[in-house]
Amino acid sequence: MKEDSQAAKAYNEIRRKILVNQLKPGLRLKEDVWSKTIGVSRVSIREALTRLMGENLVTQGEKGGFYVKVLTKDDVLEIRELREVLEIGAIRLSLKRLTSENIKMLEKICDDFTSMVKQGYFNGACDADMKFHEMLIKLSGNKKLFNAYFSSHIPLFHQKLNEAQETLNDYELTDKEHRAIVAALKAKNYKKAEDALIKHISRGESAILDL
Amino acid sequence: MKEDSQAAKAYNEIRRKILVNQLKPGLRLKEDVWSKTIGVSRVSIREALTRLMGENLVTQGEKGGFYVKVLTKDDVLEIRELREVLEIGAIRLSLKRLTSENIKMLEKICDDFTSMVKQGYFNGACDADMKFHEMLIKLSGNKKLFNAYFSSHIPLFHQKLNEAQETLNDYELTDKEHRAIVAALKAKNYKKAEDALIKHISRGESAILDL
Protein backbone atom coordinates (compact mmCIF):
# COMPACT_ATOMS: atom_id res chain seq x y z
CA MET A 1 0.00 0.00 0.00
CA LYS A 2 1.79 3.05 -1.22
CA GLU A 3 1.81 6.01 1.15
CA ASP A 4 -0.33 8.05 -1.19
CA SER A 5 -2.65 5.39 -2.55
CA GLN A 6 -6.41 5.47 -2.29
CA ALA A 7 -6.27 2.48 0.01
CA ALA A 8 -3.82 4.20 2.35
CA LYS A 9 -6.09 7.21 2.50
CA ALA A 10 -9.01 5.03 3.51
CA TYR A 11 -6.88 3.05 5.93
CA ASN A 12 -5.70 6.14 7.77
CA GLU A 13 -9.11 7.73 7.92
CA ILE A 14 -10.93 4.68 9.22
CA ARG A 15 -8.15 3.78 11.62
CA ARG A 16 -8.14 7.21 13.15
CA LYS A 17 -11.85 7.16 13.64
CA ILE A 18 -11.70 3.84 15.42
CA LEU A 19 -8.91 4.92 17.74
CA VAL A 20 -10.65 8.11 18.81
CA ASN A 21 -13.84 6.17 19.35
CA GLN A 22 -15.79 7.90 16.62
CA LEU A 23 -16.69 4.49 15.31
CA LYS A 24 -18.29 2.57 18.11
CA PRO A 25 -17.22 -1.01 18.80
CA GLY A 26 -19.44 -3.56 17.12
CA LEU A 27 -20.42 -1.23 14.31
CA ARG A 28 -20.63 -2.84 10.93
CA LEU A 29 -18.42 -1.21 8.34
CA LYS A 30 -20.19 -1.48 5.01
CA GLU A 31 -17.83 -1.30 2.10
CA ASP A 32 -20.20 0.61 -0.11
CA VAL A 33 -20.94 3.26 2.51
CA TRP A 34 -17.28 3.95 3.11
CA SER A 35 -16.55 3.87 -0.57
CA LYS A 36 -18.94 6.77 -1.03
CA THR A 37 -17.90 8.54 2.17
CA ILE A 38 -14.23 8.61 1.37
CA GLY A 39 -14.66 8.77 -2.36
CA VAL A 40 -12.60 5.77 -3.40
CA SER A 41 -13.56 2.48 -4.95
CA ARG A 42 -14.82 -0.38 -2.88
CA VAL A 43 -11.67 -2.36 -3.63
CA SER A 44 -9.57 0.24 -1.84
CA ILE A 45 -11.91 0.21 1.15
CA ARG A 46 -11.64 -3.54 1.26
CA GLU A 47 -7.89 -3.29 1.23
CA ALA A 48 -7.94 -0.79 4.09
CA LEU A 49 -10.30 -2.93 6.16
CA THR A 50 -8.25 -6.05 5.49
CA ARG A 51 -5.14 -4.34 6.72
CA LEU A 52 -6.97 -3.16 9.83
CA MET A 53 -8.03 -6.75 10.35
CA GLY A 54 -4.36 -7.73 10.36
CA GLU A 55 -3.93 -5.16 13.10
CA ASN A 56 -6.92 -6.56 14.91
CA LEU A 57 -8.73 -3.26 14.95
CA VAL A 58 -11.56 -4.71 12.94
CA THR A 59 -12.91 -8.24 12.90
CA GLN A 60 -15.00 -10.21 10.50
CA GLY A 61 -18.30 -11.89 11.22
CA GLU A 62 -18.80 -15.55 10.43
CA LYS A 63 -20.86 -14.61 7.43
CA GLY A 64 -18.36 -12.03 6.29
CA GLY A 65 -18.57 -8.31 6.73
CA PHE A 66 -16.27 -6.11 8.73
CA TYR A 67 -17.00 -4.88 12.23
CA VAL A 68 -15.24 -2.51 14.60
CA LYS A 69 -13.44 -4.55 17.22
CA VAL A 70 -15.42 -4.98 20.45
CA LEU A 71 -13.61 -4.88 23.77
CA THR A 72 -15.07 -7.47 26.10
CA LYS A 73 -14.58 -7.56 29.84
CA ASP A 74 -12.01 -10.29 29.31
CA ASP A 75 -10.20 -8.09 26.83
CA VAL A 76 -9.93 -5.30 29.36
CA LEU A 77 -8.53 -7.69 31.91
CA GLU A 78 -6.01 -9.13 29.50
CA ILE A 79 -4.97 -5.73 28.24
CA ARG A 80 -4.35 -4.59 31.79
CA GLU A 81 -2.07 -7.57 32.31
CA LEU A 82 -0.33 -6.99 29.01
CA ARG A 83 0.16 -3.32 29.84
CA GLU A 84 1.71 -4.34 33.09
CA VAL A 85 4.05 -6.74 31.36
CA LEU A 86 5.06 -4.27 28.67
CA GLU A 87 5.45 -1.24 30.88
CA ILE A 88 7.34 -3.06 33.59
CA GLY A 89 9.52 -4.56 30.90
CA ALA A 90 10.07 -1.13 29.41
CA ILE A 91 11.17 0.22 32.76
CA ARG A 92 13.58 -2.63 33.21
CA LEU A 93 15.09 -2.01 29.78
CA SER A 94 15.31 1.73 30.17
CA LEU A 95 16.68 1.94 33.68
CA LYS A 96 20.29 1.58 32.58
CA ARG A 97 19.99 4.12 29.82
CA LEU A 98 17.82 6.76 31.49
CA THR A 99 19.26 10.29 31.26
CA SER A 100 18.28 13.28 33.35
CA GLU A 101 16.80 14.63 30.13
CA ASN A 102 14.42 11.69 30.06
CA ILE A 103 13.37 12.25 33.65
CA LYS A 104 12.70 15.88 32.84
CA MET A 105 10.45 14.87 29.97
CA LEU A 106 8.42 12.68 32.28
CA GLU A 107 8.21 15.41 34.89
CA LYS A 108 7.08 17.86 32.24
CA ILE A 109 4.21 15.55 31.30
CA CYS A 110 3.27 15.24 34.97
CA ASP A 111 3.26 19.02 35.30
CA ASP A 112 1.11 19.36 32.20
CA PHE A 113 -1.29 16.86 33.67
CA THR A 114 -1.48 18.76 36.97
CA SER A 115 -2.07 22.09 35.35
CA MET A 116 -4.72 20.84 32.97
CA VAL A 117 -6.64 19.15 35.75
CA LYS A 118 -6.48 22.36 37.75
CA GLN A 119 -7.91 24.33 34.85
CA GLY A 120 -10.60 21.78 34.17
CA TYR A 121 -9.18 20.50 30.86
CA PHE A 122 -10.02 16.89 31.56
CA ASN A 123 -9.64 15.61 28.03
CA GLY A 124 -6.30 17.27 27.87
CA ALA A 125 -5.37 15.57 31.11
CA CYS A 126 -6.35 12.26 29.57
CA ASP A 127 -4.03 12.98 26.66
CA ALA A 128 -1.22 13.66 29.08
CA ASP A 129 -1.99 10.43 30.89
CA MET A 130 -1.65 8.45 27.66
CA LYS A 131 1.46 10.36 26.77
CA PHE A 132 3.02 9.50 30.10
CA HIS A 133 2.64 5.79 29.54
CA GLU A 134 3.73 6.00 25.93
CA MET A 135 6.83 7.79 27.09
CA LEU A 136 7.63 5.00 29.52
CA ILE A 137 7.52 2.60 26.61
CA LYS A 138 9.49 4.87 24.30
CA LEU A 139 12.27 5.29 26.84
CA SER A 140 12.99 1.59 26.50
CA GLY A 141 14.40 2.48 23.10
CA ASN A 142 12.80 -0.61 21.63
CA LYS A 143 10.62 -0.01 18.58
CA LYS A 144 9.16 -3.48 18.61
CA LEU A 145 8.08 -3.06 22.18
CA PHE A 146 6.43 0.19 21.21
CA ASN A 147 4.77 -1.59 18.35
CA ALA A 148 3.48 -4.36 20.58
CA TYR A 149 2.12 -1.71 22.91
CA PHE A 150 0.14 -0.11 20.15
CA SER A 151 -1.15 -3.25 18.52
CA SER A 152 -2.61 -4.35 21.81
CA HIS A 153 -5.65 -2.09 21.71
CA ILE A 154 -4.17 -0.09 24.51
CA PRO A 155 -5.50 3.10 22.95
CA LEU A 156 -8.98 1.60 23.09
CA PHE A 157 -8.34 0.63 26.68
CA HIS A 158 -7.33 4.16 27.46
CA GLN A 159 -10.51 5.43 25.86
CA LYS A 160 -12.49 3.48 28.40
CA LEU A 161 -10.22 4.63 31.15
CA ASN A 162 -10.99 8.21 30.19
CA GLU A 163 -14.69 7.58 30.63
CA ALA A 164 -14.01 6.05 34.02
CA GLN A 165 -12.26 9.09 35.44
CA GLU A 166 -15.07 10.95 37.06
CA THR A 167 -14.25 12.69 40.28
CA LEU A 168 -11.47 15.18 40.69
CA ASN A 169 -10.03 12.79 43.22
CA ASP A 170 -9.46 10.20 40.46
CA TYR A 171 -7.30 12.67 38.60
CA GLU A 172 -5.35 13.64 41.66
CA LEU A 173 -4.66 10.00 42.43
CA THR A 174 -3.42 9.44 38.90
CA ASP A 175 -1.17 12.46 39.25
CA LYS A 176 0.32 11.23 42.50
CA GLU A 177 0.91 7.75 41.13
CA HIS A 178 2.64 9.08 38.03
CA ARG A 179 4.93 11.19 40.14
CA ALA A 180 5.74 8.27 42.40
CA ILE A 181 6.85 6.29 39.36
CA VAL A 182 9.04 9.13 38.12
CA ALA A 183 10.60 9.58 41.55
CA ALA A 184 11.49 5.89 41.72
CA LEU A 185 13.00 6.05 38.23
CA LYS A 186 15.00 9.11 39.18
CA ALA A 187 16.39 7.22 42.16
CA LYS A 188 17.08 4.27 39.84
CA ASN A 189 15.08 2.14 42.21
CA TYR A 190 13.70 -0.55 39.95
CA LYS A 191 11.69 -2.40 42.56
CA LYS A 192 9.96 0.76 43.76
CA ALA A 193 9.16 1.86 40.21
CA GLU A 194 7.74 -1.53 39.40
CA ASP A 195 5.53 -1.56 42.47
CA ALA A 196 4.28 1.94 41.84
CA LEU A 197 3.46 1.11 38.26
CA ILE A 198 1.58 -2.06 39.12
CA LYS A 199 -0.46 -0.24 41.71
CA HIS A 200 -1.29 2.51 39.25
CA ILE A 201 -2.39 0.18 36.48
CA SER A 202 -4.45 -2.02 38.78
CA ARG A 203 -6.41 0.96 40.00
CA GLY A 204 -7.10 1.92 36.40
CA GLU A 205 -8.51 -1.51 35.71
CA SER A 206 -10.82 -1.42 38.70
CA ALA A 207 -12.10 1.96 37.59
CA ILE A 208 -12.94 0.60 34.16
CA LEU A 209 -14.55 -2.55 35.41
CA ASP A 210 -16.74 -0.49 37.72
CA LEU A 211 -18.22 1.31 34.73
CA MET B 1 -12.14 -12.60 5.28
CA LYS B 2 -14.31 -15.64 5.66
CA GLU B 3 -12.54 -18.76 6.92
CA ASP B 4 -13.09 -20.52 3.60
CA SER B 5 -12.62 -17.66 1.20
CA GLN B 6 -10.08 -17.58 -1.59
CA ALA B 7 -8.26 -14.77 0.19
CA ALA B 8 -8.02 -16.80 3.39
CA LYS B 9 -6.59 -19.71 1.46
CA ALA B 10 -3.92 -17.48 -0.03
CA TYR B 11 -3.27 -15.79 3.31
CA ASN B 12 -2.68 -19.07 5.12
CA GLU B 13 -0.50 -20.52 2.41
CA ILE B 14 1.76 -17.50 2.04
CA ARG B 15 1.93 -16.90 5.76
CA ARG B 16 2.99 -20.47 6.45
CA LYS B 17 5.71 -20.30 3.84
CA ILE B 18 7.10 -17.13 5.35
CA LEU B 19 7.14 -18.51 8.86
CA VAL B 20 8.95 -21.71 7.91
CA ASN B 21 11.42 -19.68 5.92
CA GLN B 22 10.45 -21.10 2.55
CA LEU B 23 10.12 -17.55 1.33
CA LYS B 24 13.36 -15.79 2.00
CA PRO B 25 13.33 -12.33 3.54
CA GLY B 26 13.50 -9.57 0.99
CA LEU B 27 11.87 -11.64 -1.73
CA ARG B 28 9.41 -9.75 -3.87
CA LEU B 29 5.95 -11.27 -3.89
CA LYS B 30 4.48 -10.66 -7.30
CA GLU B 31 0.73 -10.74 -7.28
CA ASP B 32 0.40 -12.38 -10.65
CA VAL B 33 2.81 -15.18 -9.82
CA TRP B 34 0.98 -16.08 -6.64
CA SER B 35 -2.34 -15.76 -8.34
CA LYS B 36 -1.30 -18.52 -10.73
CA THR B 37 0.48 -20.56 -8.06
CA ILE B 38 -2.43 -20.71 -5.69
CA GLY B 39 -5.08 -20.56 -8.35
CA VAL B 40 -7.09 -17.59 -7.15
CA SER B 41 -7.60 -14.16 -8.60
CA ARG B 42 -5.07 -11.42 -8.10
CA VAL B 43 -7.54 -9.50 -5.95
CA SER B 44 -7.56 -12.31 -3.40
CA ILE B 45 -3.78 -12.41 -3.37
CA ARG B 46 -3.72 -8.68 -2.80
CA GLU B 47 -6.10 -9.10 0.08
CA ALA B 48 -3.92 -11.79 1.63
CA LEU B 49 -0.76 -9.71 1.25
CA THR B 50 -2.43 -6.64 2.66
CA ARG B 51 -3.48 -8.56 5.73
CA LEU B 52 0.04 -9.90 6.14
CA MET B 53 1.25 -6.32 5.90
CA GLY B 54 -1.00 -5.51 8.85
CA GLU B 55 0.79 -8.30 10.69
CA ASN B 56 4.12 -6.91 9.59
CA LEU B 57 5.15 -10.14 7.94
CA VAL B 58 5.40 -8.41 4.60
CA THR B 59 6.34 -4.85 3.80
CA GLN B 60 5.85 -2.62 0.84
CA GLY B 61 8.53 -0.88 -1.17
CA GLU B 62 8.38 2.84 -1.78
CA LYS B 63 7.28 2.24 -5.32
CA GLY B 64 4.73 -0.35 -4.25
CA GLY B 65 5.06 -4.08 -4.47
CA PHE B 66 5.10 -6.53 -1.58
CA TYR B 67 8.25 -7.99 -0.06
CA VAL B 68 8.91 -10.60 2.60
CA LYS B 69 9.92 -8.84 5.81
CA VAL B 70 13.66 -8.63 6.33
CA LEU B 71 15.10 -9.11 9.81
CA THR B 72 17.92 -6.68 10.41
CA LYS B 73 20.51 -6.97 13.13
CA ASP B 74 18.60 -4.32 15.06
CA ASP B 75 15.44 -6.37 14.69
CA VAL B 76 17.13 -9.39 16.23
CA LEU B 77 18.32 -7.30 19.13
CA GLU B 78 14.94 -5.77 19.73
CA ILE B 79 13.15 -9.08 19.44
CA ARG B 80 15.44 -10.55 22.03
CA GLU B 81 14.54 -7.73 24.40
CA LEU B 82 10.87 -8.09 23.64
CA ARG B 83 11.04 -11.83 24.19
CA GLU B 84 12.62 -11.18 27.53
CA VAL B 85 9.90 -8.73 28.46
CA LEU B 86 7.09 -10.98 27.34
CA GLU B 87 8.43 -14.23 28.76
CA ILE B 88 9.41 -12.74 32.09
CA GLY B 89 6.00 -11.11 32.23
CA ALA B 90 4.36 -14.41 31.40
CA ILE B 91 6.20 -16.10 34.22
CA ARG B 92 5.13 -13.40 36.62
CA LEU B 93 1.50 -13.78 35.59
CA SER B 94 1.51 -17.55 35.66
CA LEU B 95 3.35 -18.14 38.91
CA LYS B 96 0.22 -17.84 41.06
CA ARG B 97 -1.83 -20.10 38.86
CA LEU B 98 0.73 -22.78 37.99
CA THR B 99 -0.49 -26.33 38.64
CA SER B 100 1.62 -29.47 38.94
CA GLU B 101 0.00 -30.45 35.64
CA ASN B 102 1.59 -27.42 34.02
CA ILE B 103 4.99 -28.26 35.41
CA LYS B 104 4.65 -31.77 34.07
CA MET B 105 3.90 -30.40 30.60
CA LEU B 106 7.06 -28.33 30.70
CA GLU B 107 9.10 -31.27 31.94
CA LYS B 108 7.68 -33.42 29.17
CA ILE B 109 8.85 -30.92 26.58
CA CYS B 110 12.30 -30.89 28.19
CA ASP B 111 12.40 -34.68 28.06
CA ASP B 112 11.36 -34.66 24.42
CA PHE B 113 14.12 -32.20 23.71
CA THR B 114 16.71 -34.36 25.47
CA SER B 115 15.70 -37.52 23.71
CA MET B 116 15.59 -35.94 20.28
CA VAL B 117 19.03 -34.42 20.69
CA LYS B 118 20.34 -37.81 21.79
CA GLN B 119 18.94 -39.44 18.69
CA GLY B 120 20.20 -36.72 16.41
CA TYR B 121 16.80 -35.24 15.54
CA PHE B 122 18.02 -31.67 15.67
CA ASN B 123 15.12 -30.09 13.83
CA GLY B 124 12.80 -31.89 16.17
CA ALA B 125 14.78 -30.51 19.07
CA CYS B 126 14.36 -27.04 17.64
CA ASP B 127 10.60 -27.60 17.53
CA ALA B 128 10.65 -28.61 21.16
CA ASP B 129 12.66 -25.52 21.99
CA MET B 130 10.05 -23.27 20.40
CA LYS B 131 7.31 -25.24 22.06
CA PHE B 132 8.92 -24.74 25.44
CA HIS B 133 8.87 -20.98 25.14
CA GLU B 134 5.39 -20.91 23.69
CA MET B 135 4.25 -22.94 26.64
CA LEU B 136 5.73 -20.41 29.03
CA ILE B 137 3.65 -17.76 27.34
CA LYS B 138 0.53 -19.90 27.22
CA LEU B 139 0.71 -20.66 30.93
CA SER B 140 0.14 -16.98 31.59
CA GLY B 141 -3.43 -17.63 30.47
CA ASN B 142 -3.41 -14.33 28.59
CA LYS B 143 -4.41 -14.56 24.94
CA LYS B 144 -3.33 -11.04 24.13
CA LEU B 145 0.10 -11.74 25.49
CA PHE B 146 0.26 -14.84 23.33
CA ASN B 147 -0.83 -12.73 20.42
CA ALA B 148 1.82 -10.12 21.05
CA TYR B 149 4.38 -12.91 21.23
CA PHE B 150 3.41 -14.17 17.82
CA SER B 151 3.09 -10.85 16.08
CA SER B 152 6.62 -9.97 17.10
CA HIS B 153 8.35 -12.09 14.50
CA ILE B 154 9.52 -14.38 17.22
CA PRO B 155 9.05 -17.36 14.94
CA LEU B 156 11.42 -15.71 12.47
CA PHE B 157 13.84 -15.09 15.31
CA HIS B 158 13.67 -18.75 16.27
CA GLN B 159 14.39 -19.71 12.69
CA LYS B 160 17.68 -17.90 12.92
CA LEU B 161 18.32 -19.40 16.30
CA ASN B 162 17.94 -22.84 14.80
CA GLU B 163 20.63 -22.10 12.27
CA ALA B 164 22.89 -20.91 15.05
CA GLN B 165 22.76 -24.12 17.04
CA GLU B 166 25.72 -26.01 15.73
CA THR B 167 27.61 -28.06 18.25
CA LEU B 168 26.09 -30.72 20.42
CA ASN B 169 27.21 -28.59 23.32
CA ASP B 170 24.81 -25.82 22.28
CA TYR B 171 21.90 -28.21 22.55
CA GLU B 172 23.00 -29.53 25.90
CA LEU B 173 23.29 -25.99 27.24
CA THR B 174 19.80 -25.19 26.04
CA ASP B 175 18.53 -28.32 27.71
CA LYS B 176 20.15 -27.44 31.02
CA GLU B 177 18.84 -23.90 30.90
CA HIS B 178 15.31 -25.02 30.17
CA ARG B 179 15.40 -27.41 33.09
CA ALA B 180 16.75 -24.72 35.40
CA ILE B 181 13.78 -22.55 34.52
CA VAL B 182 11.33 -25.36 35.18
CA ALA B 183 12.98 -26.17 38.51
CA ALA B 184 12.67 -22.56 39.62
CA LEU B 185 9.02 -22.46 38.57
CA LYS B 186 8.36 -25.69 40.44
CA ALA B 187 9.87 -24.13 43.55
CA LYS B 188 7.74 -21.01 42.90
CA ASN B 189 10.94 -19.02 43.03
CA TYR B 190 10.18 -16.08 40.78
CA LYS B 191 13.54 -14.39 41.02
CA LYS B 192 15.42 -17.57 40.17
CA ALA B 193 13.14 -18.29 37.23
CA GLU B 194 13.57 -14.79 35.91
CA ASP B 195 17.34 -14.95 36.16
CA ALA B 196 17.49 -18.34 34.48
CA LEU B 197 15.27 -17.12 31.66
CA ILE B 198 17.27 -13.96 31.04
CA LYS B 199 20.48 -15.93 30.94
CA HIS B 200 18.97 -18.41 28.50
CA ILE B 201 17.64 -15.80 26.12
CA SER B 202 20.81 -13.71 26.17
CA ARG B 203 22.87 -16.70 25.16
CA GLY B 204 20.49 -17.32 22.27
CA GLU B 205 20.98 -13.79 21.06
CA SER B 206 24.75 -14.04 21.15
CA ALA B 207 24.59 -17.25 19.17
CA ILE B 208 22.53 -15.54 16.48
CA LEU B 209 24.65 -12.44 16.30
CA ASP B 210 27.74 -14.61 15.89
CA LEU B 211 26.29 -16.05 12.69
Next chain:
DNA sequence: GTTTTAATTTTTGTATTCAAATTTTATTAA
Protein backbone atom coordinates in the same frame (compact mmCIF):
# COMPACT_ATOMS: atom_id res chain seq x y z
C1' DG C 1 32.25 -1.16 -26.04
C1' DT C 2 29.75 1.80 -23.12
C1' DT C 3 26.25 4.99 -22.09
C1' DT C 4 21.70 7.17 -23.33
C1' DT C 5 17.54 7.07 -24.98
C1' DA C 6 13.47 4.99 -26.73
C1' DA C 7 10.36 1.13 -27.09
C1' DT C 8 8.38 -2.87 -25.04
C1' DT C 9 6.87 -5.62 -21.43
C1' DT C 10 5.62 -6.34 -16.87
C1' DT C 11 3.42 -5.14 -12.73
C1' DT C 12 0.61 -2.66 -9.96
C1' DG C 13 -3.44 0.34 -8.45
C1' DT C 14 -8.10 1.03 -9.14
C1' DA C 15 -12.73 0.78 -11.27
C1' DT C 16 -16.29 -1.96 -13.00
C1' DT C 17 -18.95 -5.97 -13.28
C1' DC C 18 -21.51 -10.04 -11.85
C1' DA C 19 -23.10 -13.86 -9.25
C1' DA C 20 -23.82 -15.72 -4.78
C1' DA C 21 -24.95 -14.98 -0.16
C1' DT C 22 -27.24 -12.35 3.26
C1' DT C 23 -30.49 -9.18 5.01
C1' DT C 24 -34.58 -6.69 4.82
C1' DT C 25 -39.21 -6.02 3.47
C1' DA C 26 -43.58 -7.53 2.07
C1' DT C 27 -47.07 -11.02 1.87
C1' DT C 28 -49.72 -14.80 3.36
C1' DA C 29 -51.54 -18.14 6.61
C1' DA C 30 -52.68 -19.33 11.18
Next chain:
DNA sequence: TTAATAAAATTTGAATACAAAAATTAAAAC
Protein backbone atom coordinates in the same frame (compact mmCIF):
# COMPACT_ATOMS: atom_id res chain seq x y z
C1' DT D 1 -51.81 -9.87 15.68
C1' DT D 2 -48.12 -13.03 15.20
C1' DA D 3 -45.43 -16.39 12.80
C1' DA D 4 -43.91 -18.27 8.62
C1' DT D 5 -42.82 -17.85 4.04
C1' DA D 6 -41.70 -15.61 -0.24
C1' DA D 7 -39.97 -11.69 -2.82
C1' DA D 8 -37.00 -7.79 -3.23
C1' DA D 9 -33.05 -5.26 -2.04
C1' DT D 10 -28.61 -5.01 -0.22
C1' DT D 11 -24.07 -6.52 0.47
C1' DT D 12 -20.27 -9.13 -0.21
C1' DG D 13 -16.72 -12.22 -2.65
C1' DA D 14 -14.34 -12.61 -6.60
C1' DA D 15 -13.13 -12.08 -11.60
C1' DT D 16 -12.14 -9.10 -15.24
C1' DA D 17 -10.62 -4.89 -17.42
C1' DC D 18 -7.77 -1.00 -18.02
C1' DA D 19 -4.74 2.86 -17.31
C1' DA D 20 -0.67 4.41 -14.97
C1' DA D 21 3.70 3.39 -13.17
C1' DA D 22 7.90 0.70 -13.09
C1' DA D 23 11.13 -2.45 -14.90
C1' DT D 24 13.21 -4.53 -18.63
C1' DT D 25 14.89 -4.86 -23.15
C1' DA D 26 16.36 -3.10 -27.53
C1' DA D 27 18.24 0.46 -30.31
C1' DA D 28 20.92 4.41 -31.19
C1' DA D 29 24.53 7.69 -30.25
C1' DC D 30 28.89 8.52 -28.73
